[in-house]
Amino acid sequence: MMKDKLIEMLKAEEGLRLKPYTCPAGKLNIGVGRNIEDRGISEDEAMYLLKNDIEMVLNELAHNFNWFRSAPETVQIVLADMCFNMGISRLRQFKNTLAYLESRNYQAAAVEMLDSAWAKQVGGRALKLSDMIRGI
Template sequence: MAQMNIENLTSELIVDEALKLKPYHCTAGKLTIGIGRNLEDVGISTDEARYLLKNDIDRVCAQLDAALPWWRTMSERRQRVLANMCFNMGIGNSTRGLLSFRNTLASMQRGDYRAAARGMRDSSWAKQVGARAERLAKMMEEG
């Protein structure tokens, strides 16, 4: 029995299915991504989800490095708070996302973590995410 050449099959499937980096509906109407991955029927594995998460965390940290270079001077726990918030709402700009928290971020930068936690709790974001915001505000406050 001949062994199938996986590299050749991979090349053929890329030609036949195409590489799509954003979700689309295939000819059967199924939500699909990548090289023919049927998300509705197959989904993704735990390993694939963790791989995506690692890449997303790397992207978030790079965004924070670029936008808020001082964030790495905070304690590791407070860095996790900022990364968690950025992951949740995106880095954004002055009107949306993490960067819209101008006063809260300024409090963090000057080391006034109580004021930063208060700003987090008083935001519309906190109303949307509830317990997550309270947990993160407490982490920010206590370091």
């Protein structure tokens, strides 16, 4: 197939890089010569990346918290949102919030979520997520 041959040729010529890099023309690129400065990505590509990122976040949460998959859906959504925003390492530092969520003390968890530097940084996002937990 012509497209398969072209793919192999371009991979050999451009290289495959999974992290952003600056090409010889000084443009930010990723993948096989994708100029993300000038071309960016399509909405479909952005949604594909988002779905992959969500799957990774859900797996990280299940791996780190054995109670995650049995938690109410709202708890799972809130934790996934937080993990997506700050990463699993920072989320693991929310020891009180996580303990309250695990024990299903949602009112205390909602209060603890807001008692953080993260809540001050993200403002309305933290209030919304805290309200979601409070509403369980």
